[in-house]
Amino acid sequence: MNPLVLTENFGRRCIDLTEAWGKAWIFLFRTITAIFRPPLRLYLVATQLYQIGVNSTLVISLIGGFTGAVLAVQGEYTLSKFGATAFTGSAVALSLIRELGPVLTALMVIGRAGSAITAEIGIMRITEQIDALRSMAVDPIKYLMAPRFLAGLIAMPLLCGIFIVVGIAGGYTVGVGLLGLSSGTFMSQMITAVESMDVASGFAKALVFGFIFGWVSCFKGYTCGFGAVGVNKATTQSVVIASVAVLVSDYFLTSVLTRVFMAR
Amino acid sequence: MISVRNVHKSFGSQVVLEDVSLEIEPGRTTAIVGPSGVGKSVLLKLIMGILAPDSGEILVCGENITQARSEQQKNAIRSSLGVLFQSAALFDSLTIYENVAFPLVEKSKLSRREIHRRVVEMLESLSLLPHAFNYPEEISMGMRKRVGMARSLITKPKVLLFDEPNTGLDPLVGQEVYDLISESRQKWGFTGVVISHELPEVFQVSDRVAMLLNGRIILEGTPDEICSSSNEAVQQFLNGKVDGPIKIH
Numbered sequence: 381m382n383p384l385v386l387t388e389n390f391g392r393r394c395i396d397l398t399e400a401w402g403k404a405w406i407f408l409f410r411t412i413t414a415i416f417r418p419p420l421r422l423y424l425v426a427t428q429l430y431q432i433g434v435n436s437t438l439v440i441s442l443i444g445g446f447t448g449a450v451l452a453v454q455g456e457y458t459l460s461k462f463g464a465t466a467f468t469g470s471a472v473a474l475s476l477i478r479e480l481g482p483v484l485t486a487l488m489v490i491g492r493a494g495s496a497i498t499a500e501i502g503i504m505r506i507t508e509q510i511d512a513l514r515s516m517a518v519d520p521i522k523y524l525m526a527p528r529f530l531a532g533l534i535a536m537p538l539l540c541g542i543f544i545v546v547g548i549a550g551g552y553t554v555g556v557g558l559l560g561l562s563s564g565t566f567m568s569q570m571i572t573a574v575e576s577m578d579v580a581s582g583f584a585k586a587l588v589f590g591f592i593f594g595w596v597s598c599f600k601g602y603t604c605g606f607g608a609v610g611v612n613k614a615t616t617q618s619v620v621i622a623s624v625a626v627l628v629s630d631y632f633l634t635s636v637l638t639r640v641f642m643a644r
Numbered sequence: 645m646i647s648v649r650n651v652h653k654s655f656g657s658q659v660v661l662e663d664v665s666l667e668i669e670p671g672r673t674t675a676i677v678g679p680s681g682v683g684k685s686v687l688l689k690l691i692m693g694i695l696a697p698d699s700g701e702i703l704v705c706g707e708n709i710t711q712a713r714s715e716q717q718k719n720a721i722r723s724s725l726g727v728l729f730q731s732a733a734l735f736d737s738l739t740i741y742e743n744v745a746f747p748l749v750e751k752s753k754l755s756r757r758e759i760h761r762r763v764v765e766m767l768e769s770l771s772l773l774p775h776a777f778n779y780p781e782e783i784s785m786g787m788r789k790r791v792g793m794a795r796s797l798i799t800k801p802k803v804l805l806f807d808e809p810n811t812g813l814d815p816l817v818g819q820e821v822y823d824l825i826s827e828s829r830q831k832w833g834f835t836g837v838v839i840s841h842e843l844p845e846v847f848q849v850s851d852r853v854a855m856l857l858n859g860r861i862i863l864e865g866t867p868d869e870i871c872s873s874s875n876e877a878v879q880q881f882l883n884g885k886v887d888g889p890i891k892i893h
Contacts, residue, residue, distance in 0.1 A: 466714045502736075503736075507731055507733060508729045508730065508731060508733040509733050509734075509735055509736075510688070511692075511694055511727075511729065511733065512727065512729055512733035512734075512735075514692070514693075514694055514722075515692050515694070515722060515725065515726075515727040516746070516747045516751065516799075517718075517719035517720075517723050517751055518723075518747075518751065518752065519719075521716055523750075600645050
């Protein structure tokens with residue numbers, strides 16, 4: 381291919397990417413400022429908390445319970461090689477609190493509620509409902525995006541908490557009930573191993589993942605393309621981008637939080 | 645009431661409007677007609693301030709919406725406008741009652757009791773009261789247009805914009821929408837702007853007609869003047885002929 385055409389295509393992609401990033405940051409800035417601009421529509425935030433939070437509770441509990449159960453089985457198997465099955469409780473709890481709780485909760489919420497938010501806002505965009513809001517002098521960022529963003533920030537740590545608690549219960553049930561571990565050892569090792577910093581680190585991650593969830597799912601819906609294909613593409617991109625962003629940011633967050641907490 | 649002055653608008657390399665100028669007179673209904681894809685809806689969105697022109701200016705009730713910098717300034721100008729969208733653009737998650745009450749709940753400082761009184765009055769006058777607690781998906785398209793009209797009229801706007809009010813409707817329901825526009829105008833006395841490609845049906849609600857083609861207003865006049873025009877493009881469009889200066893894409 382002609383090098384000039386290649387350069388031109390590369391340049392165009394760079395410009396498009398820069399433009400998309402710029403739009404995403406401006407969108408984020410407008411959404412955050414809209415949260416603090418009165419009036420605060422609490423009923424809209426409550427509705428979204430119900431949609432994102434309450435409606436996700438069952439699936440989060442289910443995944444949490446089985447994740448804890450699997451961790452107990454795998455932990456007991458691995459630790460038995462070193463004669464250290466007594467630490468199964470602490471292995472289950474630390475894995476859930478520091479890593480699997482926030483990450484799996486975020487991935488589940490992105491798949492369930494994030495895709496729904498993107499599709500809903502996207503459909504509102506293509507059926508002119510967002511234009512209708514603007515024609516009635518109602519700011520769509522304030523009315524639609526801010527409540528969803530805020531609800532995501534609140535719901536994610538709460539769902540993460542449910543995931544961890546149910547996960548530990550699942551791990552305990554399998555470890556003590558099926559694998560024959562001592563209940564007292566399971567609990568005491570867990571209590572000894574888990575520090576408040578571990579819990580703080582897990583919830584800090586959940587908060588950041590809630591931020592990513594709200595930003596990506598609302599932005600992709602708001603900038604959705606034309607027709608059913610546009611909504612389809614926006615929804616897919618929303619789930620993929622938010623999931624990848626969660627996993628990438630998880631590495632950096634883990635590195636930073638571990639260093640911060642180890643230094644204390 | 646609305647002045648569109650030398651407006652240009654392009655999307656990338658595609659020029660949509662090129663030096664469009666138009667005066668919408670107060671108390672009258674002006675139809676902006678033209679084939680699909682000539683930029684009629686773009687012009688409507690420019691008037692609403694949803695899109696910004698590349699150059700030129702648009703005055704709504706004497707206020708320059710193109711120079712309004714913030715959304716707050718634009719919103720102040722938009723408060724004199726009502727819009728009936730092509731698909732009615734009702735909010736799916738709200739009932740008919742809530743849809744009609746929406747602009748008052750969000751933007752007015754009226755009491756709940758007063759909002760309720762006005763909404764019931766509006767629903768009653770448009771024969772929508774029996775469907776007040778239905779959702780948009782549960783009513784026909786013609787009825788949705790009526791709800792859209794009720795939602796636009798509830799704030800008593802000075803100007804009402806209609807974007808293709810008859811798209812997707814059968815001839816009977818289409819006529820019902822035109823009758824509704826005529827009756828509402830008599831009752832509420834707004835200035836109307838109707839975007840349409842349905843000729844000559846749209847003439848029955850129009851005092852003046854402007855034809856948009858190739859990014860420009862090529863002819864403006866009363867419906868009779870448009871019908872008797874010797875302009876080939878106008879006659880081709882009016883008579884629905886394939887051959888002529890208007891190229892079908």
